[in-house]
Amino acid sequence: MKVFILLAIFGLASALVHQHKIQWRESRKMELLRSGEYAAYVEYQEKIRPSSPKMLASLPQKVNDFGDYEYLGNITIGTPDQSFIVVLDTGSANLWIPGPTCTTNCNKKSKFDSTKSSTFVKNGQSWVIRYESGDAAGILGEDTVRFGAKGESQLAIPSTTFGIASKISADFKQDATDGILGLAFTSLAVDGVVPPLINAINQGILDQPLFTVFLEHRGALNNVGGGVFTYGAIDNTNCGPVVGYQPLSSATYYQFKAAGFKLGSYSSSKAAEVISDTGTSFLGGPTSVVDGLAKAAGAKYVALEGVYTINCNAQPGTLDITIGSNVYSIQPVNYIVSIGNGKCVFAVFRFDSGGFGPAWILGDPFIRQFCNIYDIGGKRMGFAPSLQK
Numbered sequence: 126m127k128v129f130i131l132l133a134i135f136g137l138a139s140a141l142v143h144q145h146k147i148q149w150r151e152s153r154k155m156e157l158l159r160s161g162e163y164a165a166y167v168e169y170q171e172k173i174r175p176s177s178p179k180m181l182a183s184l185p186q187k188v189n190d191f192g193d194y195e196y197l198g199n200i201t202i203g204t205p206d207q208s209f210i211v212v213l214d215t216g217s218a219n220l221w222i223p224g225p226t227c228t229t230n231c232n233k234k235s236k237f238d239s240t241k242s243s244t245f246v247k248n249g250q251s252w253v254i255r256y257e258s259g260d261a262a263g264i265l266g267e268d269t270v271r272f273g274a275k276g277e278s279q280l281a282i283p284s285t286t287f288g289i290a291s292k293i294s295a296d297f298k299q300d301a302t303d304g305i306l307g308l309a310f311t312s313l314a315v316d317g318v319v320p321p322l323i324n325a326i327n328q329g330i331l332d333q334p335l336f337t338v339f340l341e342h343r344g345a346l347n348n349v350g351g352g353v354f355t356y357g358a359i360d361n362t363n364c365g366p367v368v369g370y371q372p373l374s375s376a377t378y379y380q381f382k383a384a385g386f387k388l389g390s391y392s393s394s395k396a397a398e399v400i401s402d403t404g405t406s407f408l409g410g411p412t413s414v415v416d417g418l419a420k421a422a423g424a425k426y427v428a429l430e431g432v433y434t435i436n437c438n439a440q441p442g443t444l445d446i447t448i449g450s451n452v453y454s455i456q457p458v459n460y461i462v463s464i465g466n467g468k469c470v471f472a473v474f475r476f477d478s479g480g481f482g483p484a485w486i487l488g489d490p491f492i493r494q495f496c497n498i499y500d501i502g503g504k505r506m507g508f509a510p511s512l513q514k
Contacts, residue, residue, distance in 0.1 A: 141332040142357040143272060143280045197302055198354075199274035202287065203242030206275045209235050209303040213354070214404040215379055215499065216486075217307035218314035219254055220270065220321050221261055221288030230298040237266075237289055244269050244283075252288050254315050259296030261304075263289045270321045272356070280356065282325045286318045308336075308403070310501070313377040322356070326501060331357035334502030338403060339363040340493040341513050352493075364496035365510040369451045373504045374398060379497075380483050381506050384447040386414060389421035397484040401497050401506060405488035408444075408460070409476030416475075418444065422460075424471035433471035435461055444473075446491065453495055453508060460490040 198213045202222070209222045223231045225238055239245045246267040253262040267286050273279035290304065311319050319327070326334040337360040340352040353363055371381045378400040385394040393414045409415075419426065422441040424433035439461060443454035460472045472490045491497075498507030 204244040211306040216402040218309040222304035224289035259294035391421035399485035409486035437469040
């Protein structure tokens with residue numbers, strides 16, 4: 126499991142285009158897989174889930190289910206700036222960080238103190254957000270949110286509504302982040318709160334109402350540069366010409382249609398709703414199709430850990446995804462992931478939505494092979510070959 130850290134380095138390609146360089150580090154899940162402890166962790170999670178059936182029943186789909194990577198970013202809130210590290214997540218749409226009344230599971234996290242901000246506007250409306258991995262609750266407030274770290278060039282977004290958590294679940298306790306920054310549409314946001322990036326677009330702050338995500342190979346290195354998020358422009362430095370655009374079928378998540386999946390001798394031509402999600406590092410899809418792809422790749426399912434193991438030197442060919450009239454081919458280097466000690470996993474997991482929401486999640490293997498252009502204004506996704514080194 127790898128965790129990407131979004132650094133507070135903003136390079137201005139123009140007055141209203143902002144770029145973030147990202148790095149990655151090993152996450153807890155990869156450590157548990159390598160040490161052989163992940164099966165016990167999964168068993169523990171399954172035992173505690175029945176204790177909160179109401180919470181799980183309220184989940185629309187398991188978008189953040191497979192937490193192999195997280196994109197972490199430096200932001201500040203208020204005047205003067207108060208600094209926080211948040212998960213960058215295209216699979217959700219709310220921004221929240223802990224407040225001073227959050228004591229349980231918040232001891233090691235930075236907390237927003239509204240009394241120390243001269244630009245804070247009280248709201249007071251209560252909120253609750255439930256994720257597959259946990260939940261948070263508190264009240265809403267309004268202030269200036271800035272993408273980037275204190276002292277660096279920042280994208281300032283005034284009059285932004287965000288959550289101040291008084292409670293977060295134990296799932297977030299060991300997380301390296303303070304909160305979550307959702308990058309999806311307002312229609313997905315709890316209580317209809319306008320997400321910070323959408324707010325920036327509504328205020329005309331960005332050159333274009335879109336952003337581009339580029340991820341590069343990280344190999345065996347750790348804590349090194351891993352790519353760039355570009356807000357307000359298509360990244361023409363790290364990405365080749367756009368191959369094609371696909372209209373969104375739902376402007377909630379970044380959801381669109383795919384026409385088929387193929388690897389080696391196996392193929393599925395059943396059309397499916399899919400989403401592009403920076404919060405998910407693997408590809409997730411229906412069990413029957415994923416099993417077919419895994420078998421064609423020579424991967425074997427380990428039920429206790431919920432992963433497919435594969436020979437690190439395997440070369441099964443490309444994993445082809447048809448979107449519109451184009452075929453997007455993912456190379457083995459992007460879907461065979463090392464977990465250390467000479468062990469590798471096939472970067473696809475079982476994701477059965479039960480007919481509710483998208484059938485597939487296209488995470489890191491797809492985004493790393495092809496730059497994803499999240500065209501919010503045009504309500505479409507664009508795809509361009511990644512100029513990986």
